[in-house]
Amino acid sequence: MARRASPEQVGQATVKDVAALAGVSISTVSRVLGGTYPVATATRAKVVRAMRELDFVVNAHARALAGAHTKVVAFVLDDVTGPFHAAVARGVEHQATTEGRLCLLCTTHGDPQRELAVIELMREQQADAVILVGGAWEDSEHQERMTHFARALDRSGSRMVLCGRPTLGPDVPATVVEYDNENGAYAITSHLLSAGHRRIAFLGVIDKLTTTTQRVRGFTEAHRAYGLEPDPGLILNGDFTRASGHQMTRQLLADGKRFTAIFAATDIVAAGVYQALREANLRVPEDVSVVGYDDIPLALDLVPTLTTVHVPHDELGRTAVRLAINRATEPVQHVMLGTHIAVRHSVGPPPTP
Amino acid sequence: MARRASPEQVGQATVKDVAALAGVSISTVSRVLGGTYPVATATRAKVVRAMRELDFVVNAHARALAGAHTKVVAFVLDDVTGPFHAAVARGVEHQATTEGRLCLLCTTHGDPQRELAVIELMREQQADAVILVGGAWEDSEHQERMTHFARALDRSGSRMVLCGRPTLGPDVPATVVEYDNENGAYAITSHLLSAGHRRIAFLGVIDKLTTTTQRVRGFTEAHRAYGLEPDPGLILNGDFTRASGHQMTRQLLADGKRFTAIFAATDIVAAGVYQALREANLRVPEDVSVVGYDDIPLALDLVPTLTTVHVPHDELGRTAVRLAINRATEPVQHVMLGTHIAVRHSVGPPPTP
DNA sequence: CGTCGTGGCGGAACCGGTTACGACCACGAT
DNA sequence: ATCGTGGTCGTAACCGGTTCCGCCACGACG
Structure with missing residues (x-):
């Protein structure tokens, strides 16, 4: 059952197709893809031309499987519609793209059960950071299971980030970005x-x-x-x-x-x-x-x-991913961002009876 | 360079580890994972126990590579912070999770160039739908390149969805969900x-x-x-x-x-x-x-x-992913949702001079 | 009692890339 | 002329799953 009769007929072109058309080996194609190895200029040109011709894009899954890093950060929040969470999400997304990461988004709609389930999914996706945005439930069993996940993520080289919620404890491997x-x-x-x-x-x-x-x-x-x-x-x-x-x-x-x-x-x-x-x-x-x-x-x-x-908000989201992604070089993994009051026109002296 | 000295020491457990601990072959483990094949009850129990013991989760990348389906829909919008886009995003996210999909989120911040780049990324991710939310630029060159992407996505079994923007033409393989x-x-x-x-x-x-x-x-x-x-x-x-x-x-x-x-x-x-x-x-x-x-x-x-x-909004997002995901059974791939005016208190008769 | 069918399982070939290792070539140095 | 060397490129072994194919043992049937 050949997936395609001739190359470039249907389906995504692969490195094999590119290599064939360029008349080189697949490792050479991979090298110009990665850019991390000397390839003769003429060869590179041939490969690039073949890639363009076949409209080739790398398969992120294959790449993730072979290499080690996934280039995806996940974040889970209550509801995209909430302006507060949306603002944090914006910060997360912004910093993620500047760090060269894609964003996986999940919402819980206030269901603690779903939060746990979602983290499991993120673990499958090999996300290199899982950012939990917004307040946590005051529920010790839930926190325990969260601690379990924090350790599991840590064990697989990933990182849990608590963004806008308090720490789970001093010995729990998680990045915490709170605000006051x-x-x-x-x-x-x-x-x-x-x-x-x-x-x-x-x-x-x-x-x-x-x-x-x-x-x-x-x-x-x-x-x-x-x-x-x-x-x-x-x-x-x-x-x-x-x-x-x-x-x-x-x-x-x-x-x-x-x-x-x-x-x-x-x-x-x-x-x-x-x-x-x-x-x-x-x-x-x-x-x-x-x-x-x-x-x-x-x-x-x-x-x-x-x-x-x-x-x-924005800084909350940005530092969350910055700390998590660069945790090797960022020594402090628990920050408390300041808040301040914005004085406008809804406060006056109490009415005199 | 062994990645780990003993199984379950560090890093994610794999099917191999589970198979070893359960005393079965990896194909058996895979079968209880997929659920799609008869496995003796006793064997299944052994495998499940081993999985629990090792805190095993499947590697989504490996699974995507081996199987064919990616279970990810991508959507790109201007800015998460905009209430309109956020509302559509909510619909997208909701329908995606009910269809058993994860959501990839990208924002363009009004940059047409970035929109194109982002679609390329989604193509790498093998997303089975790429949903473009919000108005399009009135730029014929941009639309041409968009058409190119629509065809490229279609060729690789994916689907472009135009959500809240007009069709690119009758012969362009894209799902269109407009509102009036x-x-x-x-x-x-x-x-x-x-x-x-x-x-x-x-x-x-x-x-x-x-x-x-x-x-x-x-x-x-x-x-x-x-x-x-x-x-x-x-x-x-x-x-x-x-x-x-x-x-x-x-x-x-x-x-x-x-x-x-x-x-x-x-x-x-x-x-x-x-x-x-x-x-x-x-x-x-x-x-x-x-x-x-x-x-x-x-x-x-x-x-x-x-x-x-x-x-x-919500229906806009929901039908976008519904149509795209089930395009095999959904005959109509271009819908126009109705709008209606919500009469409130900001309109009165013009002032009499 | 022999044989055939069948349910349950293991072996191995993939999926599409990356990368360590080794082969090859042309060149300059001795 | 020979050897060494550095720069390129091909070969093959993975990454972690899925799935086709075939083996085995067992029960049913003739």
Whole structure:
């Protein structure tokens, strides 16, 4: 069962075809492909011409199998549609291509089970880095299995990268690129407190994701620095969607809770907050001040523009692949990128009763 | 130079290692891997145990090389950060995983040259579909080279998919999944006209991208259906960014152009329009009506919410991979998805002077 | 009881490249 | 004239799987 009757009839041309047409051996063809060996100029010309004639491209799989390096980095995230993750993805993709790598993309849609399955797939693909973007679940069994994968990847010469999530432990071979969730939350909470706010609501995901847990901690610590303790009744549990922000704010209003400011765990949540306040005829920031987290482009389109915590999305993604790919020469494999607050127009003094 | 002294010491375990530990031949291991061949239950159990013991995963490259199918679809887009492209990407990714495929992602950042280079890379990867998302450049040479690639992909059993861009010609082997740019623009322009607007500005990219060209055509045809001709002085050329929308609107205002409505070629452009109007103390829709195109999530966060053309992003991406992967059984390889206008609160009657 | 069929398994030839090793050639040096 | 040498190129052994082919033992059947 010959796959093709004559060369160049159908299917991809192979080095064998090129060698035949150029009148050289396949090793010579391979040498001009790799460029890493002296080949006489005349010979090279013949080979190049044959390659062009047959419209030849190397088979990446064969090359990966024979050589050792795969030239692929994989990254897995929750959802491409989320502006935050998309921004990190952009950084990842950018750095990957400048390092001469292709990008494999997988999404989990919030399913921890799928995250594990996806890592397995990446292992099959011999990806030389597997980048996990976004917060992790606060689930010790999941973390254990993740640790297992980190070791497995390490054993096969690959690398796990935790991008925007905390380390799995000091002895786990993984690159960690975090950003300062706690201090960002601390700073922006202080910003509200120093504006005079004392009753601040926090709207987010509680006790499930590492990111929010850290943000709540910063929120709490900032209060304590002012000699205050946050009101547990003002900490609401929802998810990272616009609808959730909308719903939680309505809840807050319906329950008659007293508050003068809202800390939305995410800019997208803040968008929902804005809508609910608008519907209740409350102005931002005259009646209620609002802050967010992430500094996605949307923050500039809200009216008034949203004061939020800026996260270096792009740098997050870029350093993730840079550290992982060049881990032989990059001594430090755990960095914490700084955050800072972007002051805009959604915070004012609390209303005077 | 033995890669490892003893099996399972370092590096990935191979079928050979598994076979040795299970006391069977490598072909038997392969058979339990593929599942496509009778293997005695006891033997299978031994093999499975050995695989688990060694933490074995198949080498996707070796498998791709030996078998014929690669199980990878590639998609290339402008920028992951753009909400429109991200939404399509989500559809692509979703359908790809349900079809049991992995996703390779590449971005071009608006560089036609890079688009070509990227397709070459995908060809090396033996991707069984290469999905090009978003508008194409109005450049005949570029289209010719694209045609060449379409044929090359077809020859090697792969498939080019044009997702959101027009066909390259009837005899070019490519799957095309378009959406109705012209009719969408026609409908929303009619919406403005029927509200009484007669002087409508169009802000977009002119004469460069297929998408905008089609939208301008719909814009023009709608005018003609009303016995009108659009004022060329109201058609401005910029790009698809917020800043461009902002700048073009300021220009319009500064030039003292008379207009009562703005058709922004993209929702993001509309966001810039909103800002410029706000800065000029013009209200939407009392003073100026605004419409957009794409219906990205942002449209709901603008105040007032944006009337725009809804594009079935997700379906666009999903059908793209569905048609390409199952092209053996899917007879029709060129579909045009419908668009419809999403009426919200940014259109009103023109102001009475 | 001999034979044929069949289920389960091993051997070996690929898939398309890379690369170590050795052969060959033309050249200059002795 | 002979030998050494450096620069080119071909041969063949892999990389890690899949799959065709054939062997073997066993049960059923005549």
